[in-house]
Amino acid sequence: MPEGHTVRRDARRLGERFAGSPVVVSSPQGRFEDGAALLDGRTLVATDAHGKHLLADFDDGRTLHVHLGLYGKWTTGDGVPEAPRGQVRVRLEGERGWADLRGPTACEVLDPAGVDALHARLGEDPLRPDADxxxxxxxxxxxxxxxxxxxxxxxxxxxxxxxxxxxxxxxxxxxxxxxxxxxxxxxxxxxxxxxxxxxxxxxxxxxxxxxxxxxxxxxxxxxxxxxxxxxxxxxxxxxxxxxxxxxxxxxxxxxxxxxxxxxx
The missing domain is CATH 1.10.8.50 (Helicase, Ruva Protein; domain 3)
Incomplete structure (x- = not known):
């Protein structure tokens, strides 16, 4: 299972690639269609990580929450992506490239209360500046x-x-x-x-x-x-x-x- 440093690197990569611009969000696999529809076309504001949880905040107050689990993985690339291969749960597309998510344990859209609840149940993260x-x-x-x-x-x-x-x-x-x-x-x-x-x-x-x-x-x-x-x-x-x-x-x-x- 990826440890906290991997998730923080993923959050940083996604932020560098998509933050500040509208993002096309889809679910080629189909298992995240409803969540993708909520985020599609919205502007990604910022990305963050808390432990093994990745959070991508959008401009309408919703947050994409991902936990990779044992088998999850992000793949990123430049330009126009090829047709999806395999079980792509989420695809993000923006002006600076694309990202595919495969095999996560958790992939959901949270409101601010849901994000607060997630932070509240997690312990202190050595990589977070606000950790105590x-x-x-x-x-x-x-x-x-x-x-x-x-x-x-x-x-x-x-x-x-x-x-x-x-x-x-x-x-x-x-x-x-x-x-x-x-x-x-x-x-x-x-x-x-x-x-x-x-x-x-x-x-x-x-x-x-x-x-x-x-x-x-x-x-x-x-x-x-x-x-x-x-x-x-x-x-x-x-x-x-x-x-x-x-x-x-x-x-x-x-x-x-x-x-x-x-x-x-």
Whole structure:
């Protein structure tokens, strides 16, 4: 599932391509015909993201809300688009090109009250300038749930998925099963700051890289795919820092990897 940095990149791309101009909105697949009819011909005002949710605001107060889920994806292009291929849920066309949406979990039109309700049920997003990490901390430090589990609860911290969860806990030296109530506030502050830094870097680069240069096979230049992570998808391999075999388990039906030595 795309994590928060991907959704924010999508929001930025759509804003650059369509904001400020009328947009032709259609549903080639047919599953979004009613919603497309509400937005068709309206001017897109701005785009935003909150966690894994993309929001595109139109000039009549309506908002296109998209959650990509496991299989959703935006495709963009310049000029006049070709005839739709595959199951295109939404097609946007404007003066600066087009965008197709395939396979989202959620695709709907919201009114302002619906947008407010969405924001209210989501947690703090490390990529949003209005985020308040103390709100997340208030929930975390009272919880008996594992820190790893809490980081994946979108009502606590929005936008974090299995990759950022595993990597930021390793970088902080925090065991994933440690209860939130046992986390020190200073540890949470460090986790939040690292999440904000890593996710912002992901927005810029379009990929997740969490390793430091000294822990890569190539210490200069762009990190290779094999050198990008400390623990994610590295179960059974030696830790880049201490050499201990990376452990693996399932937590809430999601993959979890960590180093037993670096995260005691």
């Amino acid at each position: 990490p103390t709100v997340a901390w208030a929930r975390i430090h009272r919880s008996r749930s594992s820190t790893a589990g809490l980081l994946m609860q979108q009502e606590v911290v929005a936008g974090v998925g299995v990759v950022y969860r595993a990597e930021v806990l390793f970088r902080a030296g925090v065991n994933p099963y440690r209860p939130g109530r046992e986390l020190e506030e200073s540890e949470w502050t460090a986790l939040w700051e690292d999440l904000s830094t890593l996710m912002a870097a992901g927005v810029r680069a379009g990929r997740i890289v969490t390793t430091r240069p000294e822990h890569r096979s190539r210490r200069t230049g762009r990190a290779t795919r094999a050198d990008s992570f400390y623990v994610y998808r590295r179960q059974g391999q030696p830790c880049r820092v201490c050499g201990t075999e990376i452990a693996y388990a399932q937590l809430a039906q999601r993959n979890l990897t960590w180093c037993p030595s670096c995260q005691p």
